[in-house]
Amino acid sequence: MYTQEEVKKVQKRLLEMAVVIRDILEAHKIPYFITYGTLLGAVRHKGFIPWDDDFDFYLFDDSYDDAMMVLKKELPENLFLENKESEPKYYHGWAHVKDINSRTECDLFPDDGRYSHKGISVDLYRTKLIREKEENVFRLTEHLEYLNRKHSTHMMPDLDYQERTTIIKQKLEEAKIEMNAQTDLGREMYAFFVIYNDRLFLDEMFPLKKYTFEDTEFYGPQKAEALLSRCYGDFMQLPPVEKRHPHYSNVEFLK
Numbered sequence: 001m002y003t004q005e006e007v008k009k010v011q012k013r014l015l016e017m018a019v020v021i022r023d024i025l026e027a028h029k030i031p032y033f034i035t036y037g038t039l040l041g042a043v044r045h046k047g048f049i050p051w052d053d054d055f056d057f058y059l060f061d062d063s064y065d066d067a068m069m070v071l072k073k074e075l076p077e078n079l080f081l082e083n084k085e086s087e088p089k090y091y092h093g094w095a096h097v098k099d100i101n102s103r104t105e106c107d108l109f110p111d112d113g114r115y116s117h118k119g120i121s122v123d124l125y126r127t128k129l130i131r132e133k134e135e136n137v138f139r140l141t142e143h144l145e146y147l148n149r150k151h152s153t154h155m156m157p158d159l160d161y162q163e164r165t166t167i168i169k170q171k172l173e174e175a176k177i178e179m180n181a182q183t184d185l186g187r188e189m190y191a192f193f194v195i196y197n198d199r200l201f202l203d204e205m206f207p208l209k210k211y212t213f214e215d216t217e218f219y220g221p222q223k224a225e226a227l228l229s230r231c232y233g234d235f236m237q238l239p240p241v242e243k244r245h246p247h248y249s250n251v252e253f254l255k
Contacts, residue, residue, distance in 0.1 A: 002250050010053045010120055010251050013099060015214055017079060017122050018055045021097055022218060024074050025059075030067045032057050033208055034218045035125065035227065040235055043224050047214035053246040054121065058192070061128035068095060078255075080117050087115050091149040093142060093193045097122045101255035104248045111155055120251065126193040127200075132186025135199070136175040142193055144168045198230050 025032050034042060036056040041049040059067050072081050075097065080086070083095040099119040106112050112121075130138055144165060151161040190200045204226040210217040211224070221227055228235040238244075 002246065002248065004050075006251060007051060007053050007246055009253070010102075010246075010248070011048045013102065013120055013253075014053070014055045014122065015048075015216070017097060017099060017120070018057070018218070019216060020076065020079065021057065021071065021122060021124075024070055025067060028066070028070050030059070030063050030070070031208065031219070032059050032067075033205075033220045034058075034211065034213070035220075036231065038213070038218075039211070039220050039224055040228055040232065042211040042213045042218070042220060043228065044236055046212050051244045051246050053248055053251075054123065056123045056125065058125045058127050060190075061126055061193075064126050067124070071097065080119070082115065082117055082121075087117070089114060089116075089153045089155065091146070091153050091155055093146055093149075094126050095124045097124065101253065103252045103254060105250040106247060107249040108245075108247065114155065120248075127190045128193065129188055130191050132189055133179055133182050133184065135189070135191055137172065137179050138191050140168055140172040140175055144172060198227060200227055 022032070033039075034056060035058045037049055037052045037054065038056045041047055041052060068081065068083065075081055078099065078101055080098045080100050081095060082090065082098050083092075084090045098117045098121050100117065102119040104118055104120060112118075128138070147156065147161060147165050147168065150156045151158075188202050190202075190205055192198050200221055200223075204223040205221045207222055208219040209222055211220045225235070
């Protein structure tokens with residue numbers, strides 16, 4: 001049984017990891033912001049959502065590779081940068097930082113257990129500045145590349161891959177035709193390298209501002225409510241009890 005006491009222990013380790021990552025990025029003037037459940041926790045709880053046991057950063061596309069370079073070089077020995085360079089089976093479109101002194105099980109995302117390192121994880125998502133006109137093509141292209149990576153690493157059955165890519169390719173062709181027919185480029189916006197339909201316009205993103213999180217601070221978007229309302233609707237309202245579940249199903253601490 002994965003207890004609330006154990007969730008709090010995971011949160012403590014996650015916060016330690018996040019502070020290390022934050023300090024490296026800020027030392028090199030690489031911008032980042034907290035997002036999803038982490039940002040929601042900062043706004044609604046001034047820290048972790050009580051049942052949440054993951055941590056979410058976003059990095060910007062134009063400095064993402066620089067971030068990977070400095071993290072690979074400066075992360076302490078107890079933390080591992082997991083991406084396509086370090087994990088042969090890696091298919092995610094963003095990197096993780098993992099704690100090598102823990103071991104997790106995750107019933108919600110069983111594919112994560114196929115990676116070599118199974119420790120507590122911090123997500124380092126990626127966001128790119130595009131025009132509104134490009135959004136559908138961008139998202140469908142990212143979705144198709146995700147499926148290609150997952151299939152190429154033998155993490156997706158052939159039939160499932162063929163069925164899903166056939167649908168995505170058709171939608172992508174339709175989206176390209178629609179995009180090329182539009183004369184208005186639309187506003188500049190940050191689109192995210194995940195399947196979710198989340199976005200932030202420039203005035204919602206900048207200037208980044210600091211949010212209290214537990215006993216420290218992290219940068220977040222200027223208008224957190226814009227992202228949170230798109231993700232969660234009435235984000236200040238707690239979800240029903242049956243939906244308050246952690247990411248992991250079990251965590252073992254090795255040290």
